[in-house]
Amino acid sequence: MTRLVVRLTPKAASDRIDGWDTDEQGRAFLKVRIAAPPIEGRANEALIAYLAKRLKVPKSRLTLLAGDTSRLKQIEVEGLDEAEVRALL
Numbered sequence: 001m002t003r004l005v006v007r008l009t010p011k012a013a014s015d016r017i018d019g020w021d022t023d024e025q026g027r028a029f030l031k032v033r034i035a036a037p038p039i040e041g042r043a044n045e046a047l048i049a050y051l052a053k054r055l056k057v058p059k060s061r062l063t064l065l066a067g068d069t070s071r072l073k074q075i076e077v078e079g080l081d082e083a084e085v086r087a088l089l
Contacts, residue, residue, distance in 0.1 A: 002082045003065070005029040006051075006073045010036060010043035015050050017089060029072065030089060044068065048075070055080060055088050 005027065012033030022028050036046035044064055052059040057079060067073035077085055 002077045002080055002085050004051075004075045004077055004085060006047065006075060007031050007071055008043060008047055008073055009033045009071070010038040015046070017054070020086075041068070044073070047073065051075065051077075051089075055085065 007021070007029050009032070012035055014033070015035055016033050018031035018033060020028055021031055032047060032050070034043050034046045034050060036042040048059055048062050048064065052062050055062075055077065057077070061078040063076045063078075065074040065076050080088075
């Protein structure tokens with residue numbers, strides 16, 4: 001099980017990953033752009049679907065733990081360790 005921190009940018013031209021970055025405290029996060037708007041949870045749903053596709057796991061294995069209305073999201077990925085997640089993303 002891995003916890004993944006994502007900085008989500010909704011209403012992008014296309015769904016894509018912009019790579020890894022670190023915040024002021026040195027914590028790593030993944031930058032992701034999603035075409036869906038941040039209305040009624042659509043961007044969060046699209047993010048989960050996109051990450052599941054990239055990680056080659058069912059959507060049910062990803063859980064949004066925190067950041068429902070924030071740009072920074074914490075997502076739990078079941079069945080993959082951190083090295084596997086980094087390699088696939």
